[in-house]
Amino acid sequence: MRIAKVWMPAVASLSMLLATTGCSKLKARDQLNKGVQAYKNARYEEAIDHFQSAVNLDPSLTMTHMYLATAYAQQVVPNSDAPANKALADRAIAAYKDALQIDPNNVNAIKGIAAIYFGQAKADDAKAWQQKVLAVDSKDPEAYYTIGVIDWNKARKNSLDFLAANGLTEKQAADGAIPKKECPKLAALNGPLVDEALDSLHKAVELRPSYEDAMAYINLAYRRKAEIECGNDDARKADIQQAQDWIQKALGARKANVEKANQATKPGVDTSK
Numbered sequence: 001m002r003i004a005k006v007w008m009p010a011v012a013s014l015s016m017l018l019a020t021t022g023c024s025k026l027k028a029r030d031q032l033n034k035g036v037q038a039y040k041n042a043r044y045e046e047a048i049d050h051f052q053s054a055v056n057l058d059p060s061l062t063m064t065h066m067y068l069a070t071a072y073a074q075q076v077v078p079n080s081d082a083p084a085n086k087a088l089a090d091r092a093i094a095a096y097k098d099a100l101q102i103d104p105n106n107v108n109a110i111k112g113i114a115a116i117y118f119g120q121a122k123a124d125d126a127k128a129w130q131q132k133v134l135a136v137d138s139k140d141p142e143a144y145y146t147i148g149v150i151d152w153n154k155a156r157k158n159s160l161d162f163l164a165a166n167g168l169t170e171k172q173a174a175d176g177a178i179p180k181k182e183c184p185k186l187a188a189l190n191g192p193l194v195d196e197a198l199d200s201l202h203k204a205v206e207l208r209p210s211y212e213d214a215m216a217y218i219n220l221a222y223r224r225k226a227e228i229e230c231g232n233d234d235a236r237k238a239d240i241q242q243a244q245d246w247i248q249k250a251l252g253a254r255k256a257n258v259e260k261a262n263q264a265t266k267p268g269v270d271t272s273k
Contacts, residue, residue: 028058032067039071047071055098062102069095069112078119089116107136114146123150141207144200145214151197152217155190155224162186173227176236183230190228197221210257215250219243 035050051068058064072092077085093116096109103109114129127150133143163173166182178186198221204214226239 024057025061028054028061028064031057032064035067035071039067039074044071044075055095059098060102062099062106065095065099065102066106066109069093069099069109073112073116076116076119079121086120089120092116105136107133107140110136111143114143118146118150123154126150139207141204141211141214144204144207145211145217148197148201148204148214148217148221151193151200152221152224155193155197155221158189158193159186159224159227162189174223174240176226176229176231176233178227178230180231183228187228187230190224194221194225194228198225210253212250212253212257215246215253219246219250222246 031050031054035047035054038044038047038050048068048071051064051071054061054064055068069092072088072095076089076092093113096112099106099109110129110132114126114133117123117129118126127147130143130146130150133140137143159170159173162182162185163170163178166178168177172178198218201214201218201221205211205218208214220243222239222243226236226243229236229239
């Protein structure tokens with residue numbers, strides 16, 4: 001009887017806890033639904049309020065954090081240093097990280113953080129998070145593409161600074177006018193970046209053969225490579241030829257992609273084959 005007297009109140013307390021928990025989950029989902037409707041109608045502040053309520057009601061649900069992060073991220077303006085914009089970016093990143101606490105392999109959360117850093121011109125952070133994407137999904141063409149773009153942007157900045165210091169233009173550099181004595185300095189800066197850019201961009205195209213943007217950047221990367229051949233005129237010309245070949249491939253892919261998109265809009269046309 002003593003056991004029964006102790007156990008029965010415990011059962012009652014557990015039942016109340018489960019009922020409360022179940023009620024909170026239902027309320028959280030209701031807040032999510034209201035938030036989604038507000039989000040669809042571009043009422044982002046209202047959506048954030050609903051999603052934050054959902055997080056408070058059921059913080060164990062990954063979806064609540066993801067919706068909240070997305071609503072914040074939607075309002076982040078790329079390349080803006082305004083304090084209010086930075087605050088939105090920080091809140092979005094924090095919400096994505098909360099989702100990752102529950103599901104460490106949530107690739108959409110990882111991509112979300114990478115995209116925010118990229119938009120804020122935080123190249124090193126963006127690249128690090130794209131590498132996290134590849135650690136979860138090694139066949140993500142967009143992650144490879146973004147890493148290639150980041151590397152190319154860094155190489156371009158290095159080149160522009162170097163050329164300005166030596167009184168040269170990009171056209172002159174492409175024509176092999178960088179003095180042989182000075183060229184190794186630029187090669188030391190840009191060689192690893194160009195190599196990684198080309199490797200990443202080629203992987204992007206291997207995974208998505210119609211990836212016209214990646215093809216266009218392969219063209220640009222080969223032009224950067226041509227700058228640092230340092231007196232090897234045959235290698236420089238081969239790089240320029242590769243660049244020209246890839247821009248043609250990019251144009252061909254763009255044409256094919258447009259035709260495919262146009263076909264898809266025609267009624268009764270099966271584009272799955």
